Each structure stands twice: as structure tokens, then as C-alpha cells.
Amino acid sequence: MNGSARSNALARALFGALSVGSLLFTWWLVTSLELVKPLILPPPSDVWVGFLDIWHGYLNVPFWNHFLASISVMLGGYAMAIAIGVPLGIFMAWNRAVDWVVGPLLQILRPIPPPAWIPLAILWFGIGYAGKIFIVFIAAAVPCILNSYLAIKQTPPELLSSARSLGAKPHTLLFEVAIPSGLPTIMTGLRIALGIAWASIVAAELVVSLAGFGFLIMNGYRNLESNIVFVGMAAVALLGLLMNLVFHRIERAMLPWREDQDNG
């Protein structure tokens, strides 16, 4: 059993190295033989140049400015979405009157995709931080609200009955039973929101910005520098991955009682 599992893992690693390796090799081959134009696919050397260019301050903007521009807006909007969305979702699930009043409004706003808010945000807040934070907030708030709502609604009835028969009053039921019981679902919502928030800030920066990774990508496009676009995309992906890993750590630390946390 153990032996075959190990040989499976070995085969997996081998095939993985093979596939990623041949992708990189093909990339190097077609670009160095000049089978495709650098605009269509920049050769690895160009990408390295592009990276150094950005690292040392592309268009005289220091790298960390781009990093801070994207991350600060992203985290600001995300934090706002959590701070407002989670309590609102919980409140809606716990109090039917709130649900009746706020629910229909959310049902109307929900099907509007977050990028559709970008032009309106520019119209309302201009092209600065406020507009982008608004977009991230709108995008991230929806999964925060929905999952918090579901989390509370799906509290196992027996847990509530048990707690009541142990003498719990309504506020104890909410804070000590429904919320902890729903925490995994809430955290899933926050994780979905994290991905959507990151994609939204990139989209917003693509439309209009003076700094940030989306700005880099769009500027690379306008100047026909596909290597800059490439590096911008890679940076976005890498940061997205890092944030996801950090979130996963936090999630595990917050839910030590869970068996297997899915890696979805």
C-alpha cells in the first residue's frame, strides 16, 4: 500500500516536472527560433529585462509604489467588506425583519457583476483610491454577506435545542452557538471574497490608474511591451497565491476543531 502510494507520488512529481519543463522549453524554443514575434510571446530574456525594469522603477515609479497601491486598496476594500458584510449577513439571518427589508435590495444588486461598477465608481469617486476601494468593497461584500447568512441559517437545530435546554438565552444562542457553528462557512465566504477582491482591483487598475499591477499591465499593453505585461501578470498571480496561502494559515488557526479543511 505504502509503496504504491509512494511510487504514485513519484510518478506525479515526474510527470509534473515533465509537463512544466516542456512548457518552459517550448517557450524558450519558439521564441529563440523567432517562430513568434516578441509582442505575441516575449522570450524569457525579455521577461527578465522587463522584471529588472519594473524592479528598478519602470517609468520612474518605484516597484514598491505599485505594490502598495494595489495592496492598500485591496486590503482596505476587503476589510470594509468584512466589517460590514459579515455582521449584516448574520443580522439578516437572525432577524427576519432585517431579512425582509434588506434581502430584496441585495437580490437586485447581486446579479450585477463587480466590474460593471467600475465606470460608476469613476463617475462617483473619480480615479483615486476611493473609487477603487468602493469597487473592491462591492465585489467582496457579496460573498461575505451571503455566506454569513447561510452560515447562521444552517445552524444544526439540535445544537440550538441542546443549548436552549442547557439554559442558553437568545444572545448566547447567537454568539456561542450559531456564530461558532457557522464560522467555517463564514471563512469560506471570506476566502471567496479575497479572490474576487483581488481580481476586482486588478480590473479597476486596468481601466484607470496611476500605479499598481493593473497599471503596469495596461501600460505595457499601451507601449506594446509584452514583457512588462507578462511580469505584471506573474506578479498578480504570485501575490494572489501568497494571499491565499496566508488566508489558509489563518483559517486553520481559527478552526482548530475541524477535521480536514478543504483546499478549494
Next chain:
Amino acid sequence: MPNNLSYENVTMRFEGRSGAVQALDRFDFQVKSSEFLVIVGPSGCGKSTLLHLTAGLYKPPTGRILLGGEEVREPGPDKAIVFQNFSLFPWKTVHDNIDFGLRINGVPAADREDQIKRVIRLIGLDGFENHYPRQLSGGMQQRVAIARSFVLKPRTLLMDEPFAALDAQNRQIMQEELVRIWQTQRPTVMFITHSVEEAVFLADRVIVMTRRPGRVKEVIDIANITGDHHWRADPFDEVIRRADFQDVRSRIWGLVKSEISVRN
């Protein structure tokens, strides 16, 4: 304080998906203080409803339930309920699960630790204080659930098929354990089961209920048959082989079966 339960013409109806369902019909019964009462009957005969009503989780639209002469109006720690699926709080350790009821009922911290230690020893789970429910076997989880109720010194212990989710071996052990734990305080027990052996082994009296709407079909006074030396004082596997035990068992099974077969 007398812990007898009186049911006066208790009726209960639910709004089901296919119209109103009458769960209980003029249920009239007296349970003696410190009695171990077991209820058997076909599925859906309103046994569980009866327990929920007794716990004060719902109010019967007509009729009254009295505990020690006082009408049951709301759930509370004097009416502990134990469910089939254990209903432990999965995010709390064994210690914190047991502590929950003590804490929310305002027991001082110093006393709590003492009581928790004692009840954990009573259920034989010393050393498991900091385990989460998922780390325990079904039998251990149900011990914790019993301890969580028992530590509040309930006047009545309501058990809704508590051992149905356990395998046959564990079930037998838990039956004997329950008798031992119960003897230390002797609250009035209302115990629901589908197992006729379990009923005959544990009960002072067994109620056989009719199919829905549930009514008392027959009451079998086990304590009267066994005299002072109750069956539950001996090991289950010895008792079950006795001819007098088997007589009572098959008589009760006949009563239950007639309620099931009428239905088909």
C-alpha cells in the same frame, strides 16, 4: 423537591408540507419522581415530540405538562435533553462542552472546575478533557453529552434514542454505563428507543405508543415484574438470556409490531 412529570391531555400538531399532522392526541400520563420511563412505538408516533415538549422547546397548543407540579413553560437546565446525534458543540473541547451549561447558568469559576473534574471522572473520560468531539468515538461523545446535561443536576433527563447511532457492542456498554451514572443522582428519566431489549433492560415502566397520532397503547410495569432486584442491576448479556426477560420482551415486541403492521 418532587420530580414527577404529569401530562394532562397534551395535543400537538405540526404544519407539515402536506397539511397539518397530528403528532400527539390527548396524551395523558403520570411519571413518578426518579422513575426510569422508556417509550417505544412505531416511527413517527410522536415520541420525540413528546420529549421536545417536556424539555420546553415547544409549547403544546392544548394540554399541560407539569414537572413537580409546576407547568413547563420554557427550556432550562432542570430539563436536560440528550439527542441521538450527541449534539456536542464541535468547536469546543470536552471540558468546554461540559463547562458551557455551568458557565451560562452563572456557576462561579472555582466550583465549575471541580464539578467538571468530577463528572468527567464519572463518565470515565479522564485525560480527554482537551479533545475535540471529532477525536472521540461515538460512545465517548455520547458520554460527554450525558455529562454535559448531568453536571447541571437536572430534575429530569430526556433521552431521544441516545444510543441509536452506536454499534451493538458500544450500545450494550453505554446502557450499563447509563444505569451507573443515573444511580448517582436519580433524576426522572424519559428515554426513547426503538430497541425493545434496551427498553426492558433499563425501564421501571415501558410505554408502548400507538401509531400517529400518538396515544398510550399499553403500560408495562417492569419494576413490578422484577421486584427489588431489577434486571438493570445485572450485566446485559446475562439478563437477556433469562426466560422471564424474554417473555416480557416478546410481549412488548408483539404490541409494537401490531402498530407497525396495521399501517402497511
Next chain:
Amino acid sequence: MADGTAEPSVSRLPAEADRVSTTRTLGDRIEALPNALRVGVMLFFWLAVWYGVVELFGVSKDFLPNPIDVISRIVRLAWEPVGAGPLLTHAWASIVRLLWGFGAAIVIGVPLGLAMAYFRPLQWIVAPLFELFRYIPPIAWAPFAMFWFGAGSSAQAYVIFTSSFAPILINSFRGVQLVDSRLIDAARTLGAKSWTILFEVALPAALPHVVTGLRIGLATGWMALIAAEIVAGTGSRDGLGYLILQGQQQLHADLTIGAMVLIGILGSLIDLAIRAVEGRFAYWRS
């Protein structure tokens, strides 16, 4: 009941548990109303709030028009052309792009996902590549898509493809992977050969997952479509995203908001349609 008291309904909702009693409160009466009526009344209330805020504070129409302005703008859009034409032109352009990108994602994603679950080496080859690209937000592909296809419909369709592809692939893969192995064992003991198992056991059992993947893929594709039309739309003068952008650039907030409303409605209709399809495919599931 004989004495005429109302029957309580035992609610399974957490907070409602306490409310089970023989007396009906105002809340219980509202709860008993038809859902559509409650929602309709509340929507009317929110529209009134919107209208009231705009009129009371004299908000500029360029900033936030009142709902009547927006509705009339939507109605006028039916025949008044903006850019390439009136509303139907734009809606049609968007849907065609969506179908191209989504269609390509199905054609590649479904067979690949199924095959990956069936042939493990394929899974080992594709999975690392998939992980490599997974964290790139679909819209970030827009510049390369425009380098490759020009700034037009094809580039937009490609962005939609990158967005729909992942959920379609993953769900098709999981669908086969999650087939209860006991079903396959049962089929084998009944004498089924591997092709029979594939077509009569694995695929039917996986189908609901596949359709769920299509639903999610369509939803993410719809989101990517709007983003692509706003970001990668420099070459085209049609699409619902284009309408939003036009409204912003010409300071016509009524057009922007009107187009957002239309996008929301159309998105909901598409979702409803595919949910109906999903229900048909999963009829045997509880």
C-alpha cells in the same frame, strides 16, 4: 381544533425557535404573506428611497439620476442607438461573445476534465499547468488577448474562455472522481466491461457535476464578459459593457446605471435558464 386556538408551526429557524407559541404576532402575519408580495413591496420601498434621496437633496443627474430617469433611459434604449445601435444590438453582441468563450471552454474543458479523471497520467500532466495559471485573474489576460487577436470580440471571447474554463474543467474532473466506487464495483460484478462502465456508470453519475460546472462557468464568464467589454473594448462599439463605459465617458449616469440594471436582469435570466437545465439533469438526485 375544538377550542379554536391557532396551531403553532414548529419553525426550524434558529432565532424563531423561541417564538413558537399559540399567539400570532405581527411578524407571524407578515411571514404568512406570499413571498412575492413582501419582496415587491420592499423593492418599491427601496425605489422610493432612491427617488426621495435624489429629489430631496437635489442630486445632479450626472451623478445619480432618479429611478424614473433610469427606467425611461432603458425604455428609450430600445430604439435610440448608442454607438453601434440600439439595445438589441448590444445585448446580442454580448451574448455572442459569451457563447464563443463559453462554448470554447466547454469543448475543451469537459472532455479534458473527464479524461483527466479517467487517465491518471493525464491528470499528472495537466494539473501542474493548471495550478500555474490558476491565480491569474481572467481579466489580466486582456492585454495579451488583444496582442493576439486584436482589440475586438475575439480578445473578449478569449477572456471569457479563461474565466469559464477553470470551473468547467474542475467540476467535470471531480464529477468522475466522486463517482461512488461501489457503483463501479457493482457494475463490474454484474459483468460490465470498461466501456460500459464509462458510458453507463461513470458519465451518467458525473453528469450533474458537469452541468454544475457549466452553470458556474457561465456565471464567471458573464462577469468576465462585462470586464472584458470595459477593459478590452477599445476596438468594438457594441456590447452591454460598452454602454456602461459610454455612460461614464459622456457623463450620462442614467445610461451607465440603466446598462447595469439590464446586465443584472439578463444575468439573472441566464442563471435561471441554466438552473432549470441543471434541475433536469439532476432529477434522480434528492
